[in-house]
Amino acid sequence: ADVFTYDPGFTSTASCDSSITYIDGEEGVLLHRGYPIDQLAGKSHFLEVCYLLLYGELPSSAQLEDFEKRVTMHTMVHEQMHRFFTGFRRDAHPMAVMVGVVGAMSAFYHDSTDIHDPWQREVASIRLIAKMPTIAAMAYKYNIGQPFVYPRNDLDYASNFLRMCFSVPAEEYVPDPILSRAMDRIFTLHADHEQNASTSTVRLASSSGANPFACIAAGIACLWGPAHGGANQAALECLKEIGSVDRIPEFIAKAKDPDDNFRLMGFGHRVYKNFDPRAKVMKQSADEVLDLLGVENNPILAVAKELEKQALEDEYFIKRKLFPNVDFYSGIILEAMGFPTSMFTPIFALSRTVGWISQWKEMIEDPSMKIGRPRQLYTGATLRDYVDVEKR
């Protein structure tokens, strides 16, 4: 019989080789194409990071200008796609809408579904990066019963997204530059994270030759789960459930109780067993945004700060190397900006789209690419004969 290595959860198996993102979980290091995430989040901006992830090098100013122009040319979605949105219940989760609408893109953009044509691959990549904020904002607007806001191409990527979410016909929303910067940082810090569950899903789906829109829809579906992208929503809901600083010990005790399934959402990471380098930058951004919006006394933030402190001093968390992750702080920022928790994961999805596409592109362009076909350890019945129904 064949012999297989058994590695549930892929804790020690590399599924591919990749030159995009490097993580050293023990040391808290995250590099994109060799550049540390804190430098990219501090000095660069999201569309430049998109270029870096997609093409491997930082762009010259002419290359960046051309790339940004190409992205803004594709920000609108086909007008008929509005019917997809309106076909959903108003109270549908925006992630459910995004899975559907992004999957439906393969029915609208036939000229960029041939994965063997490099030009079509390029157009599909640009379309996805350009349209994802529009789709996420439309999912939000539909959910709250407001008219869709069309993109504006004279705005930067983050400001355009904020405007599409918060403008109404009666009043144009003009984002404060600090908020646009914080939004851009959230996008940048989520842009890629090597072979996480959703990226591995995109790779596995694409390995069969499926079109890029269908594969990204699969990635969005995977990201939705609370152990992955859904964690930012779950983290904020957890802070709200705790509600006040005096209840923190009770919740820490619940998290430690082996007979209780409760986990402190926003703590722990499969790969970072020291600290999450993205969380450091996100914490700074959270402070900036809260200063600006004058919500220093926000009870949720007070709970977050105290919870962070108590958990970091607790033997249980220290022993298991459970540190606040990026979602712990991003949830606080998004809440302060006025997003409902249901929009947190769609924002993660739009940020991660470039990572999914870069990994997809790398895989398709690799001549040694094979269909992903994991094996299993069979634990079922041994060979037996069929028994007619009347004899059972």
Ligand code: CMC
């Ligand atoms: N609260 C309390 N205990 C925890 C937590 C937590 N958040 N996370 C892990 N533990 C405990 C767990 O019970 C186990 O204890 P024991 O050894 O006594 O059985 C130990 O720590 C190891 O846990 P694990 O589940 O084996 O660790 P993992 O590496 O498989 O899980 C994780 C990583 C992120 C799924 C997990 O830490 C978790 O569920 N965290 C909360 C959800 C969350 O914040 N997820 C966001 C991840 S970052 C975003 C992304 O990259 O997608």
